[in-house]
Amino acid sequence: MKPPHTHNVYYDPASVAGKAPPINDETDILIVGAGPAGLAAALTAAGQGLRVTLVDENPVPLETMGEEVPLHFGGRMGAAVGNRNSVLQTLLDVRPEIAEALDAGVDVRLGTAAWGLFAQQRTTAWIEGAIAGLADEQNAYLLRFKQVIVAAGRRDMGLAFDGWHRPGVMGVSAAQRLATVYEALDCQRAVLIGSDTQALASAHALVGKGVQIVAIIEQAGRVSGDPALLNLLIEQGAQVLTGHVIREAAGDAFGVKRITAVAVDTAGRPVGRALIDIDCDTVLLGVAAIPAIELIEAAGCTTSFQADRGGHVADTDAAQRTSLPFILTAGDCAGVWASKSLDDSIARREGRIAARTALAALGVEIARIELAPTPDEPACDITAHRTAWVRASTVHAQNEPFVCLCEEVTANEILGQQPPRYLDWTPADPALKNGLQNDSPHPDVTKRLTRACMGPCQGRRCREQVATLLGIGADVSVENIALASFRPPVRPLSLQQIGQIEETPQMRNRWDAWFDMPSQWTPFWLCTGQQTVARHPQQTTPPHSEG
Numbered sequence: 138m139k140p141p142h143t144h145n146v147y148y149d150p151a152s153v154a155g156k157a158p159p160i161n162d163e164t165d166i167l168i169v170g171a172g173p174a175g176l177a178a179a180l181t182a183a184g185q186g187l188r189v190t191l192v193d194e195n196p197v198p199l200e201t202m203g204e205e206v207p208l209h210f211g212g213r214m215g216a217a218v219g220n221r222n223s224v225l226q227t228l229l230d231v232r233p234e235i236a237e238a239l240d241a242g243v244d245v246r247l248g249t250a251a252w253g254l255f256a257q258q259r260t261t262a263w264i265e266g267a268i269a270g271l272a273d274e275q276n277a278y279l280l281r282f283k284q285v286i287v288a289a290g291r292r293d294m295g296l297a298f299d300g301w302h303r304p305g306v307m308g309v310s311a312a313q314r315l316a317t318v319y320e321a322l323d324c325q326r327a328v329l330i331g332s333d334t335q336a337l338a339s340a341h342a343l344v345g346k347g348v349q350i351v352a353i354i355e356q357a358g359r360v361s362g363d364p365a366l367l368n369l370l371i372e373q374g375a376q377v378l379t380g381h382v383i384r385e386a387a388g389d390a391f392g393v394k395r396i397t398a399v400a401v402d403t404a405g406r407p408v409g410r411a412l413i414d415i416d417c418d419t420v421l422l423g424v425a426a427i428p429a430i431e432l433i434e435a436a437g438c439t440t441s442f443q444a445d446r447g448g449h450v451a452d453t454d455a456a457q458r459t460s461l462p463f464i465l466t467a468g469d470c471a472g473v474w475a476s477k478s479l480d481d482s483i484a485r486r487e488g489r490i491a492a493r494t495a496l497a498a499l500g501v502e503i504a505r506i507e508l509a510p511t512p513d514e515p516a517c518d519i520t521a522h523r524t525a526w527v528r529a530s531t532v533h534a535q536n537e538p539f540v541c542l543c544e545e546v547t548a549n550e551i552l553g554q555q556p557p558r559y560l561d562w563t564p565a566d567p568a569l570k571n572g573l574q575n576d577s578p579h580p581d582v583t584k585r586l587t588r589a590c591m592g593p594c595q596g597r598r599c600r601e602q603v604a605t606l607l608g609i610g611a612d613v614s615v616e617n618i619a620l621a622s623f624r625p626p627v628r629p630l631s632l633q634q635i636g637q638i639e640e641t642p643q644m645r646n647r648w649d650a651w652f653d654m655p656s657q658w659t660p661f662w663l664c665t666g667q668q669t670v671a672r673h674p675q676q677t678t679p680p681h682s683e684g
Contacts, residue, residue, distance in 0.1 A: 249273045
């Protein structure tokens with residue numbers, strides 16, 4: 138019996154066409170992130186007769202923090218993070234503008250993460266308009282929006298060295314958030330790795346919360362950050378070791394107890410046998426502040442490496458618009474530079490610009506739009522600086538630390554494109570191996586071959602390291618190496634949460650086509666009589682078209 142057809146055009150009942158999922162809610166302007174930029178955007182957009190929704194994933198569930206998402210928390214979360222009500226009150230006290238936004242009529246949703254932005258493009262043409270995937274602690278759902286402002290902040294570049302897997306090795310931005318927003322940082326004596334202005338500013342904030350910064354370690358010959366901040370930390374007891382890296386973070390299963398530092402030459406190799414031991418309970422990674430662009434990137438916005446904005450960021454115009462004009466960006470995810478880290482009025486200015494751009498796009502008459510701030514000139518060549526850190530700490534490590542902690546992948550395995558050890562396989566042809574390593578290296582190829590960047594943290598600890606290692610292996614500047622791609626969901630979702638997303642009856646009717654069933658990769662008209670893994674009744678005729 139021939140499959141159903143009209144004028145020789147076949148309709149696949151397993152197609153997603155015409156089967157858009159139900160949308161739970163709608164808004165005019167969605168703002169992701171309730172930091173300085175996001176709050177400024179919300180207050181600017183409020184009171185214009187439009188629906189404004191502000192979401193912020195804080196307080197982040199403890200289980201998500203344990204996966205090192207959204208920041209590298211390093212197991213240094215104090216017991217207070219378990220009391221969600223207490224953390225929520227602390228968050229409201231620290232950010233009083235949240236209450237102002239509520240009073241102004243903004244729909245504020247705290248503890249709500251944005252796990253995807255879905256624009257109506259070729260791959261999602263079956264969805265009407267632009268959709269955001271949101272999730273609170275229990276549920277995941279979809280919200281339709283007209284304009285979105287992403288103010289997702291920044292995170293810290295990971296750096297592999299012996300012992301960096303131990304609890305207590307964490308991002309300096311994560312430490313600052315735990316200390317200042319959650320009041321739940323379990324840390325007394327910390328060593329700071331890196332010395333740019335962002336790292337020094339975060340370390341200084343930690344001192345105000347009772348943390349002792351005992352040492353600042355910088356592989357370069359000089360500190361690159363703000364001299365005034367550096368002097369303050371020195372006055373408060375910090376020892377400065379330039380031309381050094383951490384040789385090892387020693388301790389036990391409960392965390393770091395001390396670090397050993399070693400001097401390195403300009404090629405990153407250890408110099409001499411003299412080692413410096415420093416007692417501490419925490420190592421703060423401040424090598425580089427990375428704009429958090431995963432949500433923007435996964436939505437399909439174009440990105441590029443811009444040294445004056447701290448690395449890979451979305452390509453934006455003077456009105457904070459990305460390549461998808463209904464997606465705007467503001468704050469640290471739009472770029473990180475020294476003066477912006479010292480003065481949050483710059484991020485607020487970006488938030489106001491983005492809000493006015495969104496309002497204008499929705500027909501609100503705007504009298505004046507501020508000019509976008511101009512980034513500082515970088516204090517150093519950030520590509521060479523990050524490469525030097527990875528070469529000295531990771532390539533020249535005394536052992537072979539895992540660069541990707543989730544999937545346990547070493548630097549040599551990344552450079553050699555070595556498949557996971559449990560497969561017990563190596564490329565038989567040396568030419569193939571060399572070609573994989575040196576011919577236009579791309580982290581997505583490395584991801585598929587080695588599983589680096591495929592763990593629960595979704596590459597947040599290793600993405601920049603992998604790109605840097607590939608650049609070292611191919612003798613290519615980091616700015617010319619793409620980053621491993623993000624795909625939604627960009628935040629971990631439990632099966633319980635995913636189960637809250639509704640399906641249309643048409644989707645449920647052919648649910649087997651959405652999974653790894655025998656019919657998934659075969660045209661439906663050739664699957665007649667084939668029984669699925671789910672033990673569907675045997676079919677003797679092709680399924681009817683659903684339009």
